[in-house]
Amino acid sequence: MAPLRWGFMGSGKINNDFATAIDTFSKNEHKKVAVAARKKASAEAFAKKFDFEKSYDSYESLALDADIDIVYIGTVNPNHYELCVLCIENGKHVLCEKPLTLRLEHTQKLIKLAEEKGKFFQEAVWSRFFPIYERVRQELKAGSLGEINLVTAMFGFNDQQTARLMRKDLGGSSLMDIGGYTIQFALQVYGPEMPQKVHAVAIKNVEGIDMSVAITLQWKGGQIAQLTSSFLAKLDSSAQIWGQSGSLEVHEPFWCPEEMTLKGKTEKHPLPMVKHDLEFRNGQGMVYEVQEVKRCIDNGLTESPHFTHKETLIIAQIADEVKKQIGLSFEEIYSGDKEKWKESV
Amino acid sequence: MAPLRWGFMGSGKINNDFATAIDTFSKNEHKKVAVAARKKASAEAFAKKFDFEKSYDSYESLALDADIDIVYIGTVNPNHYELCVLCIENGKHVLCEKPLTLRLEHTQKLIKLAEEKGKFFQEAVWSRFFPIYERVRQELKAGSLGEINLVTAMFGFNDQQTARLMRKDLGGSSLMDIGGYTIQFALQVYGPEMPQKVHAVAIKNVEGIDMSVAITLQWKGGQIAQLTSSFLAKLDSSAQIWGQSGSLEVHEPFWCPEEMTLKGKTEKHPLPMVKHDLEFRNGQGMVYEVQEVKRCIDNGLTESPHFTHKETLIIAQIADEVKKQIGLSFEEIYSGDKEKWKESV
Numbered sequence: 001m002a003p004l005r006w007g008f009m010g011s012g013k014i015n016n017d018f019a020t021a022i023d024t025f026s027k028n029e030h031k032k033v034a035v036a037a038r039k040k041a042s043a044e045a046f047a048k049k050f051d052f053e054k055s056y057d058s059y060e061s062l063a064l065d066a067d068i069d070i071v072y073i074g075t076v077n078p079n080h081y082e083l084c085v086l087c088i089e090n091g092k093h094v095l096c097e098k099p100l101t102l103r104l105e106h107t108q109k110l111i112k113l114a115e116e117k118g119k120f121f122q123e124a125v126w127s128r129f130f131p132i133y134e135r136v137r138q139e140l141k142a143g144s145l146g147e148i149n150l151v152t153a154m155f156g157f158n159d160q161q162t163a164r165l166m167r168k169d170l171g172g173s174s175l176m177d178i179g180g181y182t183i184q185f186a187l188q189v190y191g192p193e194m195p196q197k198v199h200a201v202a203i204k205n206v207e208g209i210d211m212s213v214a215i216t217l218q219w220k221g222g223q224i225a226q227l228t229s230s231f232l233a234k235l236d237s238s239a240q241i242w243g244q245s246g247s248l249e250v251h252e253p254f255w256c257p258e259e260m261t262l263k264g265k266t267e268k269h270p271l272p273m274v275k276h277d278l279e280f281r282n283g284q285g286m287v288y289e290v291q292e293v294k295r296c297i298d299n300g301l302t303e304s305p306h307f308t309h310k311e312t313l314i315i316a317q318i319a320d321e322v323k324k325q326i327g328l329s330f331e332e333i334y335s336g337d338k339e340k341w342k343e344s345v
Numbered sequence: 346m347a348p349l350r351w352g353f354m355g356s357g358k359i360n361n362d363f364a365t366a367i368d369t370f371s372k373n374e375h376k377k378v379a380v381a382a383r384k385k386a387s388a389e390a391f392a393k394k395f396d397f398e399k400s401y402d403s404y405e406s407l408a409l410d411a412d413i414d415i416v417y418i419g420t421v422n423p424n425h426y427e428l429c430v431l432c433i434e435n436g437k438h439v440l441c442e443k444p445l446t447l448r449l450e451h452t453q454k455l456i457k458l459a460e461e462k463g464k465f466f467q468e469a470v471w472s473r474f475f476p477i478y479e480r481v482r483q484e485l486k487a488g489s490l491g492e493i494n495l496v497t498a499m500f501g502f503n504d505q506q507t508a509r510l511m512r513k514d515l516g517g518s519s520l521m522d523i524g525g526y527t528i529q530f531a532l533q534v535y536g537p538e539m540p541q542k543v544h545a546v547a548i549k550n551v552e553g554i555d556m557s558v559a560i561t562l563q564w565k566g567g568q569i570a571q572l573t574s575s576f577l578a579k580l581d582s583s584a585q586i587w588g589q590s591g592s593l594e595v596h597e598p599f600w601c602p603e604e605m606t607l608k609g610k611t612e613k614h615p616l617p618m619v620k621h622d623l624e625f626r627n628g629q630g631m632v633y634e635v636q637e638v639k640r641c642i643d644n645g646l647t648e649s650p651h652f653t654h655k656e657t658l659i660i661a662q663i664a665d666e667v668k669k670q671i672g673l674s675f676e677e678i679y680s681g682d683k684e685k686w687k688e689s690v
Contacts, residue, residue: 150573156495158589216559223548224548230494230587233495233589242575
């Protein structure tokens with residue numbers, strides 16, 4: 001099988017960790033072709049550090065590069081939609097960081113476009129490809145927990161400073177940044193169906209961005225999920241499945257885990273070693289996502305069975321309902337002078 | 346100070362544990378005068394086991410006994426209201442098991458009546474008198490956790506068999522039986538104010554009784570509580586306070602605890618030894634409630650400052666709103682043939 005040829009959009013922290021993950025594979029499997037960033041110097045430095053063949057100061061140039069099979073998009077949230085369109089329309093496979101977009105309508109359009117074009121397309125919910133999530137799926141399939149009616153998950157840290165989390169023009173919001181991890185956990189258990197009830201309350205900052213959000217979901221069979229995300233306090237960021245025959249806990253950090261406890265017995269699945277310093281906790285765990293993307297593309301799949309387009313869509317639908325209930329909208333950053341938000345990339 | 350002279354209504358499991366708690370004190374402090382139950386044999390057996398002076402097969406007779414200062418009511422839920430009225434109107438102090446009543450209107454009437462009569466009156470939320478709850482109050486007063494915006498608590502076990510939990514005519518419901526413990530925990534942190542928002546979803550049995558209920562509360566300052574109670578699965582029944590400067594966890598069983606962890610440091614407060622077998626987990630912890638009741642009465646207080654009438658009322662108001670949202674009502678057991686439900690006492 002030919003190596004998968006990668007292009008990167010963005011040269012920030014998340015791109016650092018994703019390139020580090022790719023670096024654990026041989027060049028016969030994954031090839032780092034080009035990186036694009038708004039600033040030429042940033043792109044060049046990144047290309048040098050991670051041994052990319054080329055660098056661009058234009059996303060368009062990267063999208064047109066015929067040597068690239070798949071583009072990894074790791075820019076700030078408000079850019080995701082336009083960059084995904086650019087890549088898909090130029091015939092690239094795409095792996096785009098979460099949240100895929102800030103608007104339900106954009107997510108719907110992207111999925112439709114990707115399916116029309118028949119390219120591999122995925123929101124980078126890396127959690128799903130960790131060995132522990134595979135174990136969770138095994139146990140759910142085996143039914144070892146009995147009937148499950150409650151799922152809980154919390155994700156919280158204390159940070160009211162980081163611009164990309166706090167500012168509306170950068171797509172900040174605890175819901176959009178980390179809340180999606182709690183929602184995907186519930187969907188992993190109950191399956192990709194829209195809940196019947198969505199209840200949300202939030203604590204917002206002066207810009208109207210949610211610093212904390214507490215969400216209750218209930219599906220038509222009665223199943224409940226209680227989810228919380230917060231930038232206001234360090235929470236025990238683990239996730240639980242409470243079955244009638246026992247419980248399963250994915251330990252903190254549940255979104256990129258190394259440990260779980262099933263019916264009182266703890267299992268460890270250590271992550272691989274990597275060559276570079278990481279920016280995010282367990283960032284090396286992106287290796288599993290890299291592997292899965294290649295497996296899918298090699299097999300002609302346009303989505304991973306472990307995190308489907310349908311799930312991306314349901315997360316966006318739930319987030320849309322939550323946003324309505326807590327009075328949060330990103331519409332204003334998509335009207336008027338678009339250069340305003342592009343500056344912050 | 347004269348000994349406090351106790352009468353008991355009911356001779357079931359909870360009465361067993363409460364009598365056991367009283368038995369840890371000297372007869373110069375607490376005196377067991379009489380017990381009343383619907384069946385003469387039950388009352389006699391209970392009186393013999395715990396060395397009560399008298400037994401009655403009539404609640405009225407006990408309420409009229411001039412040798413009694415305070416009545417402990419431990420019957421099933423639907424009787425609480427009438428028995429409280431009976432005792433208060435006959436000039437007794439009253440300690441009544443939770444839930445105080447099944448209807449907001451009843452709780453409002455009881456508190457009004459007790460305040461008019463000037464007798465000590467308390468819903469038996471024993472949790473509040475444990476040494477660990479005193480420690481929680483100390484830390485909250487000291488402000489050591491910083492600003493607090495999230496409180497979480499879960500209480501769950503797997504039992505779909507026990508009649509008093511499952512049956513509407515016995516006042517069953519996870520909300521009424523154990524949900525109150527989660528609500529009182531949030532009020533301990535945020536203070537006795539009605540939240541601005543109450544959101545609830547439930548899973549109900551064929552009778553329409555909630556087997557699980559998930560509640561989100563939000564106060565006007567933004568503070569959130571996420572609470573869950575369930576008869577469908579064994580949950581980690583602990584409670585957490587998440588502050589900006591650190592967290593405090595009251596370990597399972599948080600409603601009658603021996604351990605807490607404050608900013609990573611675990612404290613133990615073991616419970617006293619008792620003479621009889623217990624029916625409920627840490628039932629001996631009722632000793633703290635017994636102590637507090639005597640302290641209040643000796644000092645002429647009509648309510649404990651650690652669990653006030655106002656808190657009882659707010660719990661009832663929250664429960665009332667939850668019941669409305671989940672479509673649960675106990676009204677039918679108060680109309681028509683009242684003997685029907687009395688039978689089950």
